[in-house]
Amino acid sequence: MTKAAEFFHLFFTEDMVSNICKHTNSYANEHIISGSHKSYTQSDGSWKDTTPEEINRLMALLIYFGLVKVGVNTDRYWSTKSLYYGLWARSIMSRIRFRALMALLHVVDPAAENPDDKLRKVESFIDHFKSRCLALYQPRQQLAIDERMVKSRHRSGIRQYIKDKPTKWGIKLWVLADSSNGYTIDFNVYIGKAAGRDVSVHGLGYDVVVHLMQNFFNQGYHLYIDNFYTSTVLVKYLFQQGVPTTGTIRENSRGFPANMKDGSQWSKAANVERGSMRWERDPPVLALQWLDNKVVSMLTTIENANDSIQVKRKTKTAGVWSTKVVQQPKAIATYNKYMNAVDRSDQILATNNVLRKCMRWWKTLFFHLIDIAVVNSFILFREHQAQFPDNEDLHRTADYSLAHFREEIVRNICGFPEYCEEPPVSTTPISKKVDPEAFKSVHMPVFTEEKKNCVVCYKESKVQRQVYSTCSAPMCRGKHMHVTKERNCFQVFHSREYHNP
Secondary structure, three states: OOOHHHHOOOOOHHEEEEEEHHHHHHHHHHHHHOOOOOOHHOOOOOOOOHHHHHHHHHHHHHHHHHHHHOOOOOHHHOOOOOOOOOOOOOHHHOOHHHHHHHOOOOOOHHOOOOOOOOOOOOOHHHHHHHHHHOOOOOOOOOEEEEEEEOOOOOOOOEEEOOOOOOOOEEEEEEEEEEEEEEEEEEEOOOOOOOOOOOOOOOOOOHHHHHHHHHHHOOOOOOEEEEOOHHHHHHHHOOOOOOEEEEOOOOOOOOOOOOHOHHHHHHHHHOOOOOOOOEEEEEEEEEEEEEEEEEEEEEOOOOOOOEEEEEEEEEEEEEEEEEEEEEEOOOOOHHHHHOHHHHHHHHHHHHHOOOOOOOOHHHHHHHHHHHHHHHHHHHHHHHHHHHHHHOOHHHHHHHHOHHHHHHHHOOOOOOOOOOOOOOOOOOOOOOOOOHHHHHEEEEEEEEEEEEEEEHHHHHHHHOOOOOEEEEEOHHHHHOEEOOOOOOOHHHHHHHHHHHHHO
């Protein structure tokens, strides 16, 4: 493997893309037969089945949207105005087809959805995707678990709010990531408290960590977590499973040493200065507290209380700022180094992401999976480069970045050259001027049993008004239009000015 798209398709495999095609076609035909989404059909009223190639081009187009931003309205990507004419969206897919696929996209079998499952629209697809993330990469020793917010303002029972996150509203994921590079190893979607899922007596944080780490027990991994998850019971259990752990903890947590729960009073004592530390051991757990700007409490089964490093801190004395060197426990220094894996992964994912506003919340998750696939495949590409330094096909420029990798994915899927002097070619044939002589045929209004949108109303105002009236002439077949005293679209449609403005 030497191309970016080949690494990307390790996550969106051929089988997964084929299943998207199958389920999308099933969902589309079901809705079209029921009478909805008529505007996305062919001239004969049928749905044009999508193909794996088209779904790949759809994902390439979404990645392209993340690279080239022209505003909220996606119609600008297909605009023929001078400022937008050089955009390549029209060479990837037509605007109408893009709208049709986005409206009728489905990634699970619509006939097998369980109405009681909040994740029914995407769960089986996510499970398959997560299995790829786990199977394709062997993490390094340091791992971290934290929350990730996928930005969304949709209205559903799974939308969450976290005030301390840069993205405060959205879909919350519990994420296991590699601290060395931000690779997303595994994740679970939080669907709320009242979701019919059991929580053990040890609490939600305990269950989240144990579930995400169960594939990594007794393999020598170290885990870093924050105070939402950390408890004495969890840290001891993980140690028994061969996973030494370090995590910050709240003083009032059950199992935290009782004589260390007075952190605020301890920090105000006369003999306690910035950089002071106290600790207590309950084998194999070490509980320690360190005074920085405030008291930091921590549990660890990795570090000991004797190792420390020197760090610089700014202090203000008599209105004058100065730098002071204080002692910092090595446990805290190591925690600060490795705990930011998920935040680091979030920052990488936010760069040129494909996330877009949409009415269906599960599509937000689908967009996020594309971003995870791009970032994880980029990390695998870099690992492959390091493993085969003599392979010239893997060589890239010195400034090759994730953005360049995204560009390469789009080019590989769509067959575009890296450099091009010619303007983009449209996938939609350019409409020709109507021959005025064509209107010498007999055009008579007739009425059908099938109701369709008036083509004139839709062209002028994008309003869907369905009528039974159409035209008898062969060249007008399939075109419905109003024939009433109040709205004579039949006359407008058959004017030369309408077709040759």
